Amino acid sequence: MMSRALATRLFVDVPLASGVEVMLGESQAHQLRSVLRLGGGDVVALFNGREGEWRARLAVLAKRAVTAVVEERLRPQAPEPDVWLLFAPIKGPRLDWIVEKAAELGASEIVPVLTRRTVVSRLNLDRLRAHAVEAAEQCERLTVPLVRDARPLEDVTADWPAGRHLYVAAERRGVPAMATAIRPDGAPAAILIGPEGGFEPAELDRLAQLGFATLVGLGPRILRADTAAAAAMALWQALAQPPLANRPGRAHIA
Numbered sequence: 351m352m353s354r355a356l357a358t359r360l361f362v363d364v365p366l367a368s369g370v371e372v373m374l375g376e377s378q379a380h381q382l383r384s385v386l387r388l389g390g391g392d393v394v395a396l397f398n399g400r401e402g403e404w405r406a407r408l409a410v411l412a413k414r415a416v417t418a419v420v421e422e423r424l425r426p427q428a429p430e431p432d433v434w435l436l437f438a439p440i441k442g443p444r445l446d447w448i449v450e451k452a453a454e455l456g457a458s459e460i461v462p463v464l465t466r467r468t469v470v471s472r473l474n475l476d477r478l479r480a481h482a483v484e485a486a487e488q489c490e491r492l493t494v495p496l497v498r499d500a501r502p503l504e505d506v507t508a509d510w511p512a513g514r515h516l517y518v519a520a521e522r523r524g525v526p527a528m529a530t531a532i533r534p535d536g537a538p539a540a541i542l543i544g545p546e547g548g549f550e551p552a553e554l555d556r557l558a559q560l561g562f563a564t565l566v567g568l569g570p571r572i573l574r575a576d577t578a579a580a581a582a583m584a585l586w587q588a589l590a591q592p593p594l595a596n597r598p599g600r601a602h603i604a
């Protein structure tokens with residue numbers, strides 16, 4: 351069984367290898383010392399999104415910094431499904447919630463887009479990226495999604511990468527259900543969620559004409575933007591990602 355200390359996972363943006371000493375930052379030091387009450391000799395898991403997950407032992411706990419010595423790799427880095435979440439920013443804590451759930455549900459990039467009815471144009475990217483890190487630490491994924499700055503939707507689709515299909519959640523009759531439209535082939539994908547109040551009809555008409563986009567429905571009800579984002583991401587994860595039993599797990603720790 352994993353110990354309480356090993357259950358503590360931290361993202362670090364430094365190379366990881368056996369014997370490396372990692373200096374953790376002030377916020378991580380506060381979490382370890384004051385919140386989790388860990389001390390020298392306790393064990394944590396570190397990951398950097400490139401070299402897998404590693405067991406590390408806390409060596410020096412100062413007031414503003416902690417040193418951890420990397421011991422052994424617990425999980426190798428493995429390819430992850432590549433899906434972006436594009437969404438129109440909304441007000442208040444529900445915006446943070448969207449980013450948190452997108453990270454938990456496997457988004458590789460989180461892309462705020464400005465539509466004609468978007469009411470939020472300025473974002474605290476530092477806060478949103480911190481939420482993405484915390485969610486990745488909690489859900490045991492080995493990467494942290496990239497949180498992009500907000501851009502107009504027209505600009506995002508104008509330089510769309512080849513080979514990535516876009517599923518547009520549309521409140522429009524006659525569109526296929528997302529469950530039947532998803533391509534379970536592991537190809538790069540993206541999901542677009544509109545603003546509160548929905549897309550303007552002209553926006554949906556333009557999106558429907560894009561060769562890489564499919565308008566899809568999320569069910570018979572009108573969903574809030576944050577609910578729609580989580581529902582669409584969960585649906586894509588269930589239908590397009592391999593089952594948990596087929597993914598590499600953490601090495602057994604005595």
